[in-house]
Amino acid sequence: MHLEFRHLRTIKAIHEAGGLARAAEIMNITQSALSHQIKGLEDQAGVELFVRRSKPLKLSAAGFRLLRLAQQVLPQVEAMQAEFSSLRDGRAGRMHIAIECHACFEWLFPVLEKFRKSWGEVDVDIRPGLAFDALPALLKEEVDLVVSSDPEVLPGVEFVELFDYAPVFVAASAHPLAAQPYVDAQDFRGQTLITYPVERQRLDVFSQLLIPSKVEPAAIRQVELTAVILLLVASNRGVSVLPDWVVREVKYSSDYVTRPLTSRGITRRLYAAVRSDDRDQKFVTDLIELARIEARRLQEV
């Protein structure tokens, strides 16, 4: 049974127009074509679709069943086409974000919350669990944006600057290092360092400070959640280094002290990696703008 959308539209039109000739008018097609069409369909289906005894062609029981299908299916198709047209002119799209940095959740959530309000038709998601091959995933269109602090030169991918931040040393206020105005690589000797559970290269403390200085802490404890890290730090089970937008919330708590890394402080830059094709999509630039604003808000205090 060789059913096509054309047939569904025909059935619907004949029913609405109340006859084949009128339906042909509406569809801008010959009456003959419609006649051939339904004849072919009836032959294929082996079922009479219309009552021919009466003159303005009328649907039979089977015809009504087909009409019902048309009434179910055609709107679904139109809905999809509407979405495609939104997609074409950039009102809709997909924004699946991969984040390489654990702590980024803190600012990303509020950003996405705002984003959702302006871009209801964009399908937003955060995809954890591909911390390391995020860039290949970006190229394969498995994700649409990667938050990263290690820009690479990669054809088809652009790294757009998001904002600068400082990795900051955090310890319990009772901790000996709290006495110093800043901490240096050497100060980590003998300390227990609490980090996110990722490779050292991806952790600012290591890549920017300890590896260059060839310093090894006494112990490393890996913890998934930022809140838990802070908890452990507060109870003096170790020290940590976290981005400024995270320590903000404990900066003025008497339980913690926060200190710059090195006398001059360390500054890092965060990037959004997007495919060059998507770079100029309105909702992409908008998301990046929102991220900058949110970061500034978290850092200004």
Add this chain to the structure above:
Amino acid sequence: MHLEFRHLRTIKAIHEAGGLARAAEIMNITQSALSHQIKGLEDQAGVELFVRRSKPLKLSAAGFRLLRLAQQVLPQVEAMQAEFSSLRDGRAGRMHIAIECHACFEWLFPVLEKFRKSWGEVDVDIRPGLAFDALPALLKEEVDLVVSSDPEVLPGVEFVELFDYAPVFVAASAHPLAAQPYVDAQDFRGQTLITYPVERQRLDVFSQLLIPSKVEPAAIRQVELTAVILLLVASNRGVSVLPDWVVREVKYSSDYVTRPLTSRGITRRLYAAVRSDDRDQKFVTDLIELARIEARRLQEV
């Protein structure tokens, strides 16, 4: 955007097969054809449906949207086709019944109740309100069976005998005519006759007895519901004539008396009118058989 079912099947197949070449195999079609097909679709839609950067062709965000449509729509189409195939081999169908006689509800309901059990796929309905042009409606396929006691010769329509019945006189046991062993046309003179609200020609009392004898009752009261007619008769507000399958339930009640019409009794025959095309449909003959059985059951007491 020239979407066709073929495209939906293709999208689905490519997704399931995980690539275009494999999908082509499954669909018994050239890989080339599929390539042309999706290219055409992408041009029309103005949207990329697949990610071409990676080699085993993969769905893009838009492609997934289309896949979702395919997964919604294709099963609906298959369901309809299954119904059509049921229709072709007679497991499904429509059985909209028009009844010309009011009292037929009494036996028709139990019949349909049984019918529904054996023929779940048949769409059953009773269509009241076309008491008089039921036969034209049958020809126009607005209904599929007409219960009638006045067979006509009509091309394309067959009258199948259902069962015989007797119109029976009913009165309150206190009524004077209760003394007689049977009632004649003349006995209706001076009586109040309670009937269904239809033309005289369609009422057995008139067509079979009063019109031929040129007798006019003192008054006629028209009542819709059988139960109400019996109520009025019981309280001696008039007499009535009802089919034997109806009076059965009051025959042994002390409130009523039932008497034959004329010394020999009057017999009528009920027919099912169906289109000749449908005459041999299994579910049609089955319904007629059920009707006969039910009538016999109601009449045998």
Add this chain to the structure above:
DNA sequence: GTATGATATGAGACAATTTCATAATTCTAA
């Protein structure tokens, strides 16, 4: 870099759909 597997493209063959012209119905109203 080359081999291999996968997708794209162009031209021609083929099939399905539409149109045109006209026939055959059915309906309507006198």
Add this chain to the structure above:
DNA sequence: TTAGAATTATGAAATTGTCTCATATCATAC
């Protein structure tokens, strides 16, 4: 009942679209 109008059916030719075949191009892995 019978024109006449309106509606649907049909056949053949034209058109359009889809598929195949052959081959090019591209991606990936070794």
